[in-house]
Amino acid sequence: MNPVTYLRAADADQALHHAGDGARIIAGGTNLLDLMKEDVMRPAALVDINGLALDGVEQTGNGGLLLGATGRNADTAYHPLVREQYPLLTAAILAGASPQIRNMASNGGNLLQRTRCHYFYDVATPCNKRQPGSGCAAIGGLTRQHAILGASGHCIAVHPSDMCVALAALEAVVHVRSARGPRQIAFADFHRLPEDQPHIDTTLAEDELITHIELPPAAQFAGHSSYLKLRDRASYAFALVSVGAMLDLDHNGKVRAARIALGGVAHKPWRVPAAEQLLVGHAPTADSFAHVASTLLFGALGQGQNDFKIALARRAVVRALELAAAGTYDNTGSERDGSD
Ligand code: SF4
Secondary structure, three states, X not given: XXXXXXXXXXXXXXXXXXXXXXXXXXXXXXXXXXXXXXXXXXXOEEEEOOOOOOOOEEEOOOOOEEEEOOOEHHHHHHOHHHHHHOHHHHHHHHOOOOHHHHHHOEHHHHHHOOOOOHHHHOOOOOEOOOOOOOOEOOOOOOOOOOOOOOOOOOOOOOOOOOHHHHHHHOXXXXXXXXOOEEEEEEHHHHEOOOOOOOOOOEOOOOOOEEEEEEEOOOHHHOOOEEEEXXXXXXXXXXXXXXXXXXXXXXXXXXXXXXXXXXXXXXXOOEOOHHHHHOOOOOOOOHHHHHHHHHHHOOOOOOOOOOOHHHHHHXXXXXXXXXXXXXXXXXXXXXXXXXXX
16 A cells, blocks of 8 residues: 545645645546556645635636636536537537546646556556656557557557547647746647657646636637547547547638647647648638648558558548538537436
8 A cells, every 4th residue: 555645735825835746736536546546656645726716717808718727527518608609628528538527527637637548557567658768568569549640669648638639729728836936838838749758748847736727719610610539439438539620611601710639649639730721711621621631640650450540530530620610519418417
């Protein structure tokens, strides 16, 4: 048994005082506690931030929203302002996990959840992410779930979040605090590719605390967005491939702007802004979507068992854009606790 000290922080200063030095921040704990039970992570202390006033949803002066870090995923998905202005985020959150987990998981924790690579959780196997320098059991092993973009010879894991795919497309900004003061991190810079340091998932420092996630105004996309998740089971499964797509169409039906992010394919949500630009000024047709999909998937490389993901991702991008062009579909249903 590994002894763990538990501290309940009364405010952000107290949480920051105890952060770092082997201590881990905990909010929902839906991933961290699993990792501790599997002996993958062994924090010396848990700093509980559920008592901090960070669970709200506020409007910003420029018409965007500020999501508190300890707000629950379900509360965020069903918040009226999120549903109305950011339907892609609602759809992505509701495509993830189970209702019970979404009720518990926090917004900040969703960004920090770790890969579901089987070998990362199996402490009997080598894994550079769990133990730097030990090797990667996935390379040459079971790779059905693994990356086709942005992988390295040190790690081929994918980021598991659905919510983060939407946040990437929405160009969210992560607000963090440390003893050095506050700073903001563009979402595209928050998660890392593995390169030769796969044990470092994000650009968040050990002594930093996520306080909020800012959503810039995105009303122009609200009428034409879709989140398409393809997985091995209909619910409670991570994406083989997912696509968050948003279109801003002018009065002639031509594309004024497009945002597309992929999940399940890389160590971070995958975006290629140059591919999105290919749609601007054109009618939203299957041919133009196919061209965008090829550009988005440029350089994709399978590991054998996951080669199918390349064709699957191409088709998923086209389908997600077709759905977005047809109009946003409300997947919230009438029941708050409906199955995903
Ligand atoms: Fe570990 Fe990454 Fe290799 Fe999985 S893919 S075994 S997480 S190093």
